[in-house]
Amino acid sequence: MSIQTIITQPFGDQKPGTSGLRKRVTMFQQPHYLENFVQSIFDAVGAPAGASLVLGGDGRFYNVEAIQVILKMAAANGFGKVLVGRNGILSTPAASCVIRKYQTFGGIILSASHNPGGPQGDFGIKFNTSNGGPAPEKVTEEIFARSKQITQYSIVDAPDVALDVPGETELAGMKVEVIDSVSDYAELMASLFDFAAIRQLLSSGFRLKFDAMHAVTGPYARAILVDALGAAPDDVMNAEPLPDFGGGHPDPNLTYAHDLVEIMYGDNAPDFGAASDGDGDRNMILGKHFFVTPSDSLALIAANARLVPGYTQGIAGVARSMPTSAAVDRVAEELDIPCYETPTGWKFFGNLMDAGKVTLCGEESFGTGSNHVREKDGLWAVLFWLNILAIKRQPVETIVKRHWARFGRNVYSRHDYEELPSDAANGLIEHIRASFASLPGKVFGHYRVKECDDFSYMDPVDGSISQKQGIRILFEDGSRIVFRLSGTGTEGATLRLYLEAFEPDMSKHDLDAQDALSEMIAIADEIAELKQRTGREQPTVIT
Ligand code: VG1
Ligand code: CO
Numbered sequence: 213m214s215i216q217t218i219i220t221q222p223f224g225d226q227k228p229g230t231s232g233l234r235k236r237v238t239m240f241q242q243p244h245y246l247e248n249f250v251q252s253i254f255d256a257v258g259a260p261a262g263a264s265l266v267l268g269g270d271g272r273f274y275n276v277e278a279i280q281v282i283l284k285m286a287a288a289n290g291f292g293k294v295l296v297g298r299n300g301i302l303s304t305p306a307a308s309c310v311i312r313k314y315q316t317f318g319g320i321i322l323s324a325s326h327n328p329g330g331p332q333g334d335f336g337i338k339f340n341t342s343n344g345g346p347a348p349e350k351v352t353e354e355i356f357a358r359s360k361q362i363t364q365y366s367i368v369d370a371p372d373v374a375l376d377v378p379g380e381t382e383l384a385g386m387k388v389e390v391i392d393s394v395s396d397y398a399e400l401m402a403s404l405f406d407f408a409a410i411r412q413l414l415s416s417g418f419r420l421k422f423d424a425m426h427a428v429t430g431p432y433a434r435a436i437l438v439d440a441l442g443a444a445p446d447d448v449m450n451a452e453p454l455p456d457f458g459g460g461h462p463d464p465n466l467t468y469a470h471d472l473v474e475i476m477y478g479d480n481a482p483d484f485g486a487a488s489d490g491d492g493d494r495n496m497i498l499g500k501h502f503f504v505t506p507s508d509s510l511a512l513i514a515a516n517a518r519l520v521p522g523y524t525q526g527i528a529g530v531a532r533s534m535p536t537s538a539a540v541d542r543v544a545e546e547l548d549i550p551c552y553e554t555p556t557g558w559k560f561f562g563n564l565m566d567a568g569k570v571t572l573c574g575e576e577s578f579g580t581g582s583n584h585v586r587e588k589d590g591l592w593a594v595l596f597w598l599n600i601l602a603i604k605r606q607p608v609e610t611i612v613k614r615h616w617a618r619f620g621r622n623v624y625s626r627h628d629y630e631e632l633p634s635d636a637a638n639g640l641i642e643h644i645r646a647s648f649a650s651l652p653g654k655v656f657g658h659y660r661v662k663e664c665d666d667f668s669y670m671d672p673v674d675g676s677i678s679q680k681q682g683i684r685i686l687f688e689d690g691s692r693i694v695f696r697l698s699g700t701g702t703e704g705a706t707l708r709l710y711l712e713a714f715e716p717d718m719s720k721h722d723l724d725a726q727d728a729l730s731e732m733i734a735i736a737d738e739i740a741e742l743k744q745r746t747g748r749e750q751p752t753v754i755t
Contacts, residue, residue, distance in 0.1 A: 268302025499608025
């Protein structure tokens with residue numbers, strides 16, 4: 213078996229976004245496209261000879277082909293061992309768990325997460341470092357820089373490796389260990405949560421429904437919810453992972469998880485509903501006829517953390533991405549622990565967790581997690597809720613409303629305008645920037661603008677600075693409007709509009725978020741000329 217050196221040319225567009233490089237499958241299928249990026253990763257991270265790596269993906273179309281290419285390139289690039297999920301499958305949090313448990317140099321995760329899959333869908337790839345977390349910006353920038361200069365890559369000429377049976381084989385002198393995709397992760401979950409209490413809850417007539425959306429969490433949910441905790445097999449729906457996610461959009465929100473939403477808002481609805489995304493790192497939490505916003509979920513988990521075995525000692529601090537509501541800030545204040553505000557994307561939480569500054573992190577985009585791994589973790593959040601429910605024995609809605617009664621309610625919503633022409637989206641952002649000087653002090657209905665800025669962040673651990681992470685319009689009473697362009701889309705531009713207003717008055721806590729925020733929505737349109745510039749009357753997705 214010989215190492216081949218293949219001559220190639222840069223593509224110029226291999227810039228990792230919010231979470232890795234995401235492109236259409238057809239882009240990745242071009243000769244050398246995947247190989248160039250993988251070689252750029254290897255060149256940028258400079259692994260010592262003989263280092264070990266974790267490799268796995270969410271099982272979407274092109275996963276298996278990409279895994280074989282990466283194995284052959286890892287062998288040619290001097291890696292000593294690669295741990296691969298069985299059949300090339302690892303959920304994103306499971307990959308993080310395995311990197312940490314086996315102390316590997318890092319890992320490569322193949323996923324475009326919540327983006328649709330299939331031959332016409334999206335594919336993605338990212339590198340995680342030895343702490344199990346997504347590579348920080350200085351590493352992704354180096355990868356991009358390498359990809360723009362690449363002239364050749366190395367790959368061994370060898371037959372494909374069988375990945376269907378756990379065990380160790382060899383590829384051109386490199387060890388390949390096929391590992392069970394679920395067991396290490398399931399073991400970690402059992403160490404954090406009170407499985408006995410959850411088992412009791414589930415045998416007491418409490419009914420749950422988990423929607424795996426034909427994505428990677430199906431096998432994980434079966435092993436944990438059904439086999440270990442005694443849920444009925446039917447309680448996990450769409451449990452069969454499919455390369456095209458059954459044609460769906462594996463994004464657990466009220467629009468795309470419609471099967472589950474129908475059940476949870478229908479007659480005779482279960483007590484608890486949850487869903488996860490393509491690669492298993494997101495979660496949506498529902499009660500009977502009730503939706504828990506991800507920002508509230510984070511706040512509630514923080515407020516109740518001591519009920520859960522893995523967190524009985526309390527939490528060191530919390531962090532949330534800037535657009536996430538300040539609900540968790542109120543909890544942090546009461547617990548007298550620090551609360552950090554970071555740019556969007558899980559990579560910004562890693563340093564804070566490694567330094568012991570925070571235990572829990574969350575994003576408004578259905579991402580919640582803790583320092584048990586270095587990725588957000590969908591099933592972990594589901595288990596956290598089940599553990600809280602097992603102790604409190606109250607309906608989800610009651611738990612949330614009591615939380616609001618105690619801390620006040622941060623009414624929150626996100627409006628997405630997907631697949632806009634890039635010029636229109638950029639023009640809109642520039643237009644708001646141009647109004648920065650004139651906005652402060654201006655009154656819109658009940659609200660007066662206090663300040664506006666481009667959010668920038670200095671990492672308190674390594675001092676690195678990230679600029680232009682979203683436009684904030686902050687009002688005197690603490691309400692906010694945030695505008696950001698997505699860094700995970702693959703077609704045109706996606707504009708995200710985040711709206712938040714604080715409501716301390718309990719008598720108004722029953723209001724629907726869209727009604728409660730209607731004035732803010734109109735103000736956002738006025739400031740950004742939304743309808744005019746996007747040509748859209750309505751957002752594509754409201755969460
Ligand atoms: C989105 C979310 C962000 C999340 C990212 C990756 O990014 O807003 O909060 O971290 O997706 O999630 P953007 O740039 O499109 O807003 V996942 O589950 O797709 O890895
Ligand atoms: Co995801």
